[in-house]
Amino acid sequence: MLSINDLKFDEKGLIPAVVVDAVDKKVLTLAYMSRESLAVSMERGLTCFFSRSRNQLWLKGETSGNYQHIVSITADCDGDALVVMVEKDGPACHTGSDSCFTRPLWHSKELDEFSLQGLYGLLLDRKKERPEGSYTTYLFNKGRDKILKKVGEECTEVIIAGKADDKKETVYELADLAYHAMVLMADMGITVEDVQKELASRHIIDHKIKQEKMTT
Numbered sequence: 001m002l003s004i005n006d007l008k009f010d011e012k013g014l015i016p017a018v019v020v021d022a023v024d025k026k027v028l029t030l031a032y033m034s035r036e037s038l039a040v041s042m043e044r045g046l047t048c049f050f051s052r053s054r055n056q057l058w059l060k061g062e063t064s065g066n067y068q069h070i071v072s073i074t075a076d077c078d079g080d081a082l083v084v085m086v087e088k089d090g091p092a093c094h095t096g097s098d099s100c101f102t103r104p105l106w107h108s109k110e111l112d113e114f115s116l117q118g119l120y121g122l123l124l125d126r127k128k129e130r131p132e133g134s135y136t137t138y139l140f141n142k143g144r145d146k147i148l149k150k151v152g153e154e155c156t157e158v159i160i161a162g163k164a165d166d167k168k169e170t171v172y173e174l175a176d177l178a179y180h181a182m183v184l185m186a187d188m189g190i191t192v193e194d195v196q197k198e199l200a201s202r203h204i205i206d207h208k209i210k211q212e213k214m215t216t
Helices: 035-044 116-129 135-142 144-163 167-188 192-215
Strands: 014-021 027-034 048-051 056-059 068-075 082-088
Touching: 027 035, 027 048, 027 082, 035 048, 035 056, 035 068, 116 135, 116 167, 116 192, 135 144, 135 167, 144 167, 167 192
Parallel strands: 014 082
Antiparallel strands: 014 027, 048 056, 068 082
16 A cells, blocks of 8 residues: 555656546546645545645635545556546536536547447437427427336337346346436436436445345
8 A cells, every 4th residue: 555655746746646536437637645644634634725726725625515425546657647536516617517518529429339328418418409300309398208108118119128038138128128218317417427326325334234244
């Protein structure tokens, strides 16, 4: 296990810290820490940075309430940069955005990876713009009852495929169910992060139960 003394701070006594959401692994922000702010972070379990503009320590969330609870701090191979995994109470960016990194510059269409966050973002766009000819638009226009009906129908299809032990068909129906469930999420304002946090909390509980069983 490293200590603060093992790290390499720059000529200004600072070290860059990449803050990452421990739940969805999204990069939230890039900030800087001094020896003192890092010590405060480790002691309190909350991110504390050094503000270069104000030339002072800055406890994230002290004024906004958007605290970042530290899960882990890891140094790179050279000891001159940190990755700070956190569970956040609110937006990481001063603009109110979930992450400071929201301005696309370039991406490869060939290597563009699918993600649940990307799909959720597309569904939100469909909900707002309602382009003609879109099935998602059709669902939003029909309303909550129609969306819930489709979720129920897809649940039934998953059960039928699973009962038939048809792996390929079950995967297909699960994808349909996941899509319609996410349409419901977008309609209700439930984010992917909300569900991930709920699952993460259950993982912790499940781990504790297993530990208790092992010690009894």
